[in-house]
Amino acid sequence: MSSTRDIDALIELMAKLPGLGPRSARRAVLHLIRKRSLLLTPLADVMQTVAATARECLNCGNVGTADVCDICTSEKRANGELCVVEDVADLWAMERAGVFKGRYHVLGGTLSALDAVGPEELRIPRLVDRVPGENITEVILALNATIDGQTTAHYIADQLDGQVKLTSLAQGVPIGGELDYLDDGTITAAMRARKAI
Amino acid sequence: MSSTRDIDALIELMAKLPGLGPRSARRAVLHLIRKRSLLLTPLADVMQTVAATARECLNCGNVGTADVCDICTSEKRANGELCVVEDVADLWAMERAGVFKGRYHVLGGTLSALDAVGPEELRIPRLVDRVPGENITEVILALNATIDGQTTAHYIADQLDGQVKLTSLAQGVPIGGELDYLDDGTITAAMRARKAI
Numbered sequence: 001m002s003s004t005r006d007i008d009a010l011i012e013l014m015a016k017l018p019g020l021g022p023r024s025a026r027r028a029v030l031h032l033i034r035k036r037s038l039l040l041t042p043l044a045d046v047m048q049t050v051a052a053t054a055r056e057c058l059n060c061g062n063v064g065t066a067d068v069c070d071i072c073t074s075e076k077r078a079n080g081e082l083c084v085v086e087d088v089a090d091l092w093a094m095e096r097a098g099v100f101k102g103r104y105h106v107l108g109g110t111l112s113a114l115d116a117v118g119p120e121e122l123r124i125p126r127l128v129d130r131v132p133g134e135n136i137t138e139v140i141l142a143l144n145a146t147i148d149g150q151t152t153a154h155y156i157a158d159q160l161d162g163q164v165k166l167t168s169l170a171q172g173v174p175i176g177g178e179l180d181y182l183d184d185g186t187i188t189a190a191m192r193a194r195k196a197i
Numbered sequence: 198m199s200s201t202r203d204i205d206a207l208i209e210l211m212a213k214l215p216g217l218g219p220r221s222a223r224r225a226v227l228h229l230i231r232k233r234s235l236l237l238t239p240l241a242d243v244m245q246t247v248a249a250t251a252r253e254c255l256n257c258g259n260v261g262t263a264d265v266c267d268i269c270t271s272e273k274r275a276n277g278e279l280c281v282v283e284d285v286a287d288l289w290a291m292e293r294a295g296v297f298k299g300r301y302h303v304l305g306g307t308l309s310a311l312d313a314v315g316p317e318e319l320r321i322p323r324l325v326d327r328v329p330g331e332n333i334t335e336v337i338l339a340l341n342a343t344i345d346g347q348t349t350a351h352y353i354a355d356q357l358d359g360q361v362k363l364t365s366l367a368q369g370v371p372i373g374g375e376l377d378y379l380d381d382g383t384i385t386a387a388m389r390a391r392k393a394i
Contacts, residue, residue, distance in 0.1 A: 004260075007262070009243045010243045010244060019225060020216060028217070030284075030285055039213055043207075043211070043244060044245045044248045047207060047229075048241045050226075050237065054203075064204070089223060
């Protein structure tokens, strides 16, 4: 099957993507080959471009195609607010919500004794430098409500204690959420943080 | 966000793959960017190659990187048996099973009055030509056990009636299949085709 080696290699690589297994990778590759001009060629081209240009922002860890990302270079976003997230996906989610107008700091994970992830692996020293360096007045810890996420939030809070206003995202019932489907922890948090109407 | 336009374009194209939605496409692209040298660059390269070289075999409809695929050019596979399948994925499945040593004919779908798919859209005329042209002695109709698949099988059987031995895959209980989970049709077929031990 020498002449189909490339196709097999493509399937093998596609199967390494999260959410795709061998079977779905084969389906995807067949779909790509069928829609060569519409999908495969443009995808191959843009993939080449991204492979050549994509990099992590040296300042905040966001992904972009420049050494320093658009958000870090934009003066408009320099409003003294810094939102700390675990992952670039979280940054993208915040941007989609469009509610935050400040800058971000992507940790690139959470502290984890098990996986031997310490502050140095997480851009935390860089964060501690940025707070005075960029005249940050408020640091919003938007870390996931997991044990590791909260441990990391507490560690960062200790590091920045007294230097800056520290806040975290409100916890409660998600919009459209049904109590019946919510876990006890969320209901407890929502009840404790109840507000007057 | 001009400098991230390529990344957004990549996400948009990835989201068009079967089995990937916008969310999983974003996850996949972040994974690709993190593993740039290990995954993104090789994937982009092989995708370029496939986009440039992949084509349908002019003889059987299999996908490959030559005008006529390896199976059609291999003399070893010219044993007079021709296996008719709906789709290249079915051909690959047969090849993985490794039980069939003859050649294939990929229809590219099934006859469908609803979608106005006629014999001309399905490489059926080509099949009718191949039978005498390649001295085919047996045509195995390995079409899916769906209504459209069986309709197509009947149509092809009419076309080739008397020219060649026509067979179809046995129907019955799949290996490892539990009766409790099988549909009535399969159990009926398996019972009717029961064999002496």
